[in-house]
Amino acid sequence: MGRSLAIDWDLAERVAVKVSNHAPFSGDQYKQGLLEEFTEHTARAEGLVAATTGLTSTQGQARARVVDRAGWISTNLKSLQRLLKPLLENEETDASESPVSARLTAIEMGAVLGWMSTRVLGQYDLLVIEDEDEDEQDLVYYVGPNVVALERRYAFPSSDFRQWLALHEVTHRAQFTGVPWLRQHYLTLVEALLDEAEPESNQIIERLRAIKNQDENTSGEGFIPAVATPQQKAALDGIAGLMSLLEGHGDVTMDRAGIGIVQYANRYAKVMRDRRQSATGITRLIQKIIGLEAKLAQYAQGEEFIAAVEKAGGEKLFNQVWVEPSHLPSSEEIKNPSLWIERIQVKTGG
Template identity: 30%
Template sequence: MESNERNRPAPVPAPAAGRNSAPAGAAPALVNWDLAASTAAAMVAPGPKMTAREIRAAVADLRAAADASVAHVHRITGLEAARDLRDSDVLIVDRASWARANSQSFSVLMGPALQHLAETRPDQLDAANTAVGGAVTGAQLGAILAFLSSKVLGQYDPFAALGGVGKPGGRLLLVAPNIVTLERELNVEPADFRLWVCLHEQTHRVQFAAAPWLRGHLLEQISELSNGMMDTASTLSERLGSAVKALTAPKDGLDADGVPHKSVDLLSLLQDPRDKERLSHLTAVMSLLEGHANVVMDAVDAGIVPSVKTIRQRFNNRGAKRNWMDRFFRQILGLDAKMRQYSDGARFVRAVTSRVGMEGFNRVWERPENLPTEAEIHSADLWISRMGL
């Protein structure tokens, strides 16, 4: 499905020579990014059965829906950035191309942390170990990307551009096979479903255009979190032991010593205090971005997406039909936590806009200090008060 024709899923380009942000030398060898992409491509599940004509029609429809959705995002959000999005791309891709795109983005996101490890622990990074470890890690990442490649409907990727891929602003990826598969599974009107999905994904594109500082801020926070985890790796075994002990304690009432048992947050047990703060901040930001996009996609009425209520109801109910293997992978990969971000963030956005309107809410895009904390995500009045609204 990868070709250069207008009405075919677009191939994801390779990084430009000399512009890959992954560090030179030892750092890139820690993860074989090319192997990750090729492994994912070899393992991706087959897409829906479609004729060449159906594929071309679906791609054309998705492009049209992506174009049409921008005006709706502008009207709903009031963000002027939606008027001109020429510094980023919209690509209709297949599953293998999505996996390749994400291997490129991971190389950008992990580049600073891998370089930090190479600079602070060079004695642990001899050529033989990094070559073997890089191949193993690359293959493992490829397997994860292969699984995820059949789950993702769309994704705005602002990071690959930092590695010399695509336009400077980033790229929006719409995964055609997954959109078609899900619209068939839900038995909904394809044109309505495709526009509904594009409303969500184009909102992410507009968010980063409205807050050009956001990409750098997220990259900095992710790098600091990764560096912090590597700096405290020597105590990981001890912390993991504590986590296992806590997780295996009785879950109902008292533990073996008669002490009331409390719910366990595995991530909090595995991070030091600074890591907790960074993770909390990133959780809040991702909740904001996902919740805002969900509010926009559900703000359209039946005049724009006639079957929007049916789509949302069936989309929300589909989780009950997942098999045990799918539920297992969703849990260990954090996909269920991501779904909670959607709902938590949407409640925050609706609470704020109901009090101070969309214009007041849009102050969140002005500077990093205006981003909500995790506590504010769960109590919008705290953010409204801090903003002086």
Template identity: 30%
Template sequence: MTSPADLIINWDVARSTASRLVPPGPSLSPAAAAREVADVRQAAAEAVGYVHTITGLSAAEGLGEDQRDVLVVDRPGWSAANTESFRKLLRPALDAVAEKKPQLVSEGSSAQVFGSAAAGAELGGILAFLSANVLGQFDPFHSSEHAPGGRLMLVAPNIVEIAKQLNVDRSDFRLWVCLHEQTHRVQFAAAPWLRDHLMSSISTLSSSTLGRADGLPQRIVEAVKSLRQEMGQQKVSDQHDAAAGVPARNRLLEVLQTPEDREIMSHLTAVMSLLEGHANVVMDAVDDSIVPTVKTIRRRFEQRGKNRSPLEKIVRKLLQLDVKAAQYRDGQKFVGHIVETIGMERFNTIWDSPEHLPSEEELHNPDTWIERMGYTPKG
């Protein structure tokens, strides 16, 4: 039976659009491609042990031996997998919208057919762009017989291509990438409750946002007026809200959201920053005894981010990928400060329950998290 959500977004169109628009990857012979897949798998297995040593998380034990939830994929494979992930993640919200707005799911009507196809094509185009830029991804929302707690995907063509662009040792680069992604796998293994916690928050936020679609045009007009007044009262340059310290476009999003939406978004921002920052701290703990050319890789990878084409910069802004980069930095400062102040063992209690997760305010003031948890700085 077709779910109402499947009548709002045509997932087949999303999948086929992504497959059609995916940029071609590096040219490798079948034998070379097979070797690369095997080498990436080996790097993924090796990375877990280093993550275990650096973090001290017991959940990492044995993960390097069990590789059934680790997939080495190409760009179309990554796009197809993420189409299914979005389908699962958005289904509760879209079903709720369909219940409130049955006209959207009048199966066979021109509005339903064209609307769902347009939504599918838009999603497919986004996934096609991302597929050429993603090195790896842990998907906690995937569940199957062999991967009940999520799966790790490593995009082999992108690892090959970016290593070549950076002119770095490919073997070292593989391991460096896998260290970050395996850290995410270990995080969710250490906090098995985190998957459902995030799913619930995302579903609630999506249902709230999509459920108010009818009033969106008027809310945009009101938001723009409010933002214009704000900017008229303050001297703002470079589209930056000097008072709040956030880009003006984010202030616009805040006005569009309800207080409840903003609270959930704030929580999700803090959690995602924690996850990304923690993974970066693990990567920074790696020295040349593990990845011999790690300093060169770090320097050239950071420089690569400054040399994007104008088109890529525009697309990244539209998809708010720069926000994700900021999450890496904010989360990394939070984790680094706490580990330095109270040690890794006490920091690891952050994975014990949802109550231990930081708020967005604590993310920028880590000492308040330390105080709330009742810890004192190590002597």
């Protein structure tokens, strides 16, 4: 069956920007001094994260960029096109696609992105866009109006909160640029998962509507069939284990790196619990669209996995996860750390 997925990307961007304009601080009143401050916080966070984890970026110093909501939308539409490439690459030859479906898909996607653009505070974009300038890649993004709006709503001390936020985003950059093979490994898993999927436009529209309405009960199976291919099953398990590990490691690193630096970390975490977006935020949107998020291990299990591994063998044993892809835990090993510990100790002679 020919694929019938198509998206009017320009329309999606226009809709998203229109939705985002209804949020506070849509003008320039928030910008003064913000880039300078986040540049400083990002540099400090990089040193703290490296000292805590031992992960040093192979891409040089982290670079901060403060964007408005429209800038975040534009950047993430490019990322979406890159991530959805396996589904879209054959679309030009599919004459059955309805322009109406392409527009409806774009409208729903724009509505979701517009809503997300009013909530995301920061993001590390792990993707590499082939046709984009190097200066536009490997950036740590901060969505200025959202940061300022949240600070004012909860009376957060701005410098302390911004340092906490920088620690979160820089931790994820350290993971994907401090482990040379990790970025491509993740993208390969996503591409393997999507390559054999054949979604119809109405499926995407339904998924986007459920996300926009925050209807957790309609998460469903997404595009991943109930009986997946062996390749899809392997990719699914790999992504589930990896994302649980990275989120858990991110939280542990933030807590440790911020000791004595961030005064109100517990308060920020409590307020943010229901609105958190990981550094791979747009990737999580893809997970929602294809129905993958419901299959992922609970992110809290990543922290429990790390605690169990370090209890058994300290940081030296845990750092085996960064050696090569085969050392990453599966989703089953995340739930049962003793399985991973035994496997790695046998493999390394530890």
